[in-house]
Amino acid sequence: MMAPPKDRYNGVWLIFFMLGLGTLLPWNFFMTATMYFTSRLAEPTSDRLAPADSDGEDLAPYNVSLGNDTGMRSLEPPRTQLQSKFNNVMTLCAMLPLLVFTCLNSILHRRISQNIRIAGSLVAIFLVFLLTAIFVKIEFSPVTFFTVTMIKIVFINSFGALLQGSLFGLAALFPASYTAPIMSGQGLAGTFAAFSMICALASGSALEDSAFGYFITACAVILLALVSYLALGKLPGMDSKLLPLLVALRLVFLPLFMLCNVLPRSYLPVLLAHDAWYICIMLLFALSNGYLASLCMCFGPKKVNVQEAETAGAIMAFFLSLGLALGAGFSFLLRILV
Template sequence: MFFILGLGTLLPWNFFMTASLYFQRRLNTTEWSNGTKVVRKEYYFNNWMTLLSQLPLLLFTLLNSFLYPRISEAIRIAGSLVFILLLFILTAVLVKVPMEEDRFFSVTMATIWFINSFGAVLQGSLFGLVGMLPQKYSSIFMSGQGLAGTFAAIAMLIAIGSKMDPETAALGYFVTPCMGTLLTLFSYLVLPRLVSQLSSQHNCITHNPSDLTYTNSPIWVMAFCVMFVFTVTLSVFPAITVDVKTTSEGKNWELYFISVCCFLIFNINDWLGRTITTKIRWPSKESRLFPVLVISRVVFIPLLMFCNVQSRNYLPVLFEHDVAFSIIMVLFSLSSGYFVCLSMSYAPQLVEPKDAETAGALMTFFLALGLSIGAALSFPLRKLI
């Protein structure tokens, strides 16, 4: 059940991200002029999608202390799932509705903002819920989150491989998260006793005021690390990586290239990186090497920018072959999942037990901040290419 709940929290972000090829087709603004293909208008869809997906997480993380005590847990979780379901249904319906590009872009961006706003409330509420359970339930929940992207990537591969017309394939693709959201809602509703028991336990617990403001606390190192990992990751994925083109001449492979080499490779290895931390925890939480390795991930930004990203105006292509791009993506995603999971698991161990809840809230804020900074950086980085 908790695996399904974890899966459901990241369905909105992953299904919109993985469907970037569908949205690019709907926003196709190229035209032929004197025998040359010219871009009439550039929407920068992937950049805006990334930014408007992550800003709600940062906003609602800041609003947690105000929002959560005033709205019951059941309304927050069930209500968010219902609204996410309705917005997915709207997106599926729009597949069959002809619409002028500017209007379609505006409607899609509004949908992305609201669906990720409800997703942020859902994620924060469920993190609070599983936080009252033994550690193994948190691991199961995080594992479900890690596989949400793989689920979306496989759904896209099935849609492409179905050989149906693009509209029908896209409709089937967006119906899939509707079913996933329904399953998530059902999973939550069949746990009323557990939810009630956990809520009662939570209300009975009293916490002493926490003070994590002293700058020498090692938790600030972990907060910086989780922020920096996501800043690097979101600055190039998916806004830049989704524009990498295959050098293969096979038309069938061209259809599958981004779904496999960008989304599937990233999500599988990100999940694998998280899973590895259950067996290997290196460097240690006290090691100075840990933040050094996290900062060294910045090398992936130029490496991916020098891949065969099209179109480009300034930088040369240094890694043209598909294999080179795939190897870089494996290392990029594996290190992302590994260092994020280590940072999040080390943080509570660096404070007194009474401060663990405050430490978790602090880490969640810096995680959201890193996602938002990375999404914002994707705009100038894409321009530089």
Template structure:
């Protein structure tokens, strides 16, 4: 009777928890994806500011916006993701998640408000860089906290969370495509451009509020309460071996046996150290680092430089990068993140799993020999179809293997340590991003002059 009660869990009615976790995944990366795709807006805003202040085009200051954006995004992501691995011991997850989402909302509200405010270019650049720093700081804490929280649920919910993150990229890519097509079809005035930019930045504000409401609703659902409460106390069935259960059930008056049981129960209430958890998940941590290091080493630094062979079609030439690079990547990455909910192969104990992760290194030379103007290498794979096929496999494997890593890691530790495992995995995920972004500078020098 006791065992059946503790083994059974309530149903996820209407898949409400699944939907909420998916929305949390979307909200986690949707603001940052919108920020990245606004690169053209920020560069043009700095140029407009220079013209407004009477500075000639030849004398305009080069702010090197894109390089600084990359630097000031990866650094806080790495530092604060590491901090979050220890922060959970002092700050409750509810406080971390709520504060991060509120920070997201105010930072994007500030960015939206600045659309209609004339500012000196230096001031605007400084405010933008500070926004990038703090939004990535908040994003690091948010991702680490949510990965740890989602790790308390069954493995398929980790897959749903990462699928939501993949969908965020699709929204951003579609927004970029709409902006390109809009600019192609008509020459808008400055007020219209400001209105479009204002609406663009209000979108992640609304999405962030929706994400916060979903998170606040989560603890009130019976299905989520079951798994969240289970992390607070281990069941006797999980604590005891069959011999111990027999002692407890058949000999309740045996004080010595009960003493052993109580000792085990008290011991299990203490969370393992960060190092102890890492020793159990180190292979998954290294695998997720390798997955994202390979991805960021070529995407987008190499992929955005690939050009179409159909130069005669000017419209296709303008949307080629958006469609074949960003949209293909995000759609196939989402498909890869969703696939583990259907099949999970290789298994977490298989030697094929790290082999599959390492096999993604082949995409680096394949993308290097696509049609890249100014490349030192011959364009052996110059056709558009070849590039799309490579991008599809490249992005699908990224989403699939990354999702498996994040889903497998919590399975290797106790329920009490799932949050620690999730935070550590997020740190190594971001470490992979930082390594890949750093390696991309060297790779760029090897490919073109």
């Protein structure tokens, strides 16, 4: 049993929370997106409106509702076989690999290192979601799309089972209180997926664009869970060289924001056109800002003598304000460069 970790600012707690969120988030995102998946399984139709015949009979086997003044009937095609069976087959393709790989994990943990099982599973899940987002923009026949989707569900739940079993094994090496954030993260997964879908639909975008943003959001969360795991055991301490490095790395956000869909623009191309990119970048920007700024403000006064701590705190507050002012000023220059 490992000695209880020195958990500065609940950093380890938050990491386990993110990892718990990452275990069930993939499956919840797939379950919540059934409207998108079933819409891709519909047979292509060229006309959604057709008049009734002279005898008042339907011209095709469609679900019919009378129009108000147009004398036309709004036609909705019946559900196809693939659409009708989607939820049942999806559940089967999810639960079977979940059961199998949960059992296999008791054997694999002795043959495959913990880092590979956890980080490798997160990378695999991230790649599946990235492919899912890309496939939103690619046309498939209903049968091909159905098959590809089921294969992705099998992979998602196989790696999810390995991730969940390995994560609880990792938590067992820590004090019992670190199991609670894993359960809390898993509990949030369903709510987060539903909230993301509501936001995607409320955006008013076409179903294709909403689905793309929805799956990119999942990619961002899984990536954040992976980064959280890699940070476990490497949390920046007061004397850590990692802290100034992470602060300097935040400069990468400047070109990323400039390549988003900011209009009007005169010079730079738009490489990150969808709003989902901007949201994900802003999410990472905000989280890193709050976390790193808090560490700097907490560690700074402790680097000097006790009698100088108050002065150091005041100086740090001044430079924090100076940074905000300089950022506001340089924003005009960056806007011109765009």
